[in-house]
Amino acid sequence: MAKIVHVAWADRVMQQYGKRVLHLHQKFPKVLPRIVNQVGDRAKTQVVRNLTKQTGLPRKTIVAAVGDPSRARPGRLSYEMVTRGGNIRLKYLDAKETEAGVVAKPFGKRTLYPGAFMRGGRFPDRKDVKKFDGHAFYRLNRSGTRITFARSGVIIPTEMTRGATKSAFDRIAGPLLQQRIEAAIAKLVP
Template structure:
C-alpha cells in the first residue's frame, strides 16, 4: 500500500539568530523598503538552498534529478510573507523509477542508491526465463497479492520523498544554507539599497 504524505520546509528571515545585528539597519530603511530587502534576501537564499536540496535528495533517494525537480515545489517570499518554502506530496515511489532489472531472484533496483533485490517481484509476464513477454504496465514491477496468478500489486521502493526531505543530508543542506547564507544576503541587500551608506 502506498502511503500518501506531504511536507514543507521553510526559511523565514527571523529564524536565523545572526540577523539580529541587522535589525537597527532594517528598521532605518522603513517598512516597505525593509520588507523588499528581506524578501529579496530570503528568495536568493532559498534558491541556493533549493539547489543543494535537489542535489542531496537525488543522492539520498536514488531518484533521477528530473524526478526530484518535478516533485519538489517552491513557494517564494513576498512582501506579505517573508518565507521561502519547499514542499512535496506523495507516497511510496514505484520501483519503476530506480532502474529495475529482472533476475532469477526477483527485480533488482536501486532505491536509496543501493542495489537491492525485491524477492518474488517481476517486470514481465510469461514463464521465466525464455517465455517472458513484454514489460507490464510500462515498466512497473509487480508481485502477486496471493497464491494465485492474480491479483497482482505494484511493487514499491520504500522511498517517500516528503519523508526524505526532512532528514539526513537533505535537511542539513537546507538548514545549513539558511544559517550561513541568509545573513550575508541581508547585508548585501541593505548595502545595495542604501548604496553602501547603511551596512
C-alpha cells in the same frame, strides 16, 4: 503527505537588529524578499542535488516532485518548498527483473526484491506484458490473478527533511541569509 523545510531565522534577526530590519523593510520593501528568494533558490539547488543522491531517483523526477516554490514578496517574507508523494514504485529506480526477483536502486544501492516480477511467463522465456508498463509487482494470491505494485520504501517528503538533504539546506540557508541581510542593513540602513 506534504512536508515543508524551513529556516526559522526571523526571531534571531528581530532580536539582533530589531528596528533596523523594520526600517529596511519599510524604506526598501523589495530588498528583503529579493534576498530571501536568492537564498531560497540556492538552497533549492542543494536540496535537489542531495535528494537525487539520497533517494536514487533521477534528477528530473526530484525536480518535478519539489516543483516551484512559493516565493517571498513584499508583505510575505517566506520561501517554501513543498513536496508531496508516497512510497515510490520500483519502476522509477532503474528496476530490472532477475530469476530471484526484481533488482532496483532505492537510496542509491542495488537491492533485491525477492518474488517481485516485471514480465510474464516461465523462465527463461519471459515476455513483456504491455499493461504492466514497466512496473514491478508482487502476487497477492497463489494463482497470480491478484497483484500489487512493488514499492521501494523511498518517500520523497520524508527524505527531504532528513540526512544529507536537510544538512545541506541548513548549511546553506541560515548562514547565507544572515550574511546577506547583514550586508543589506549595513549598506542601506547604517
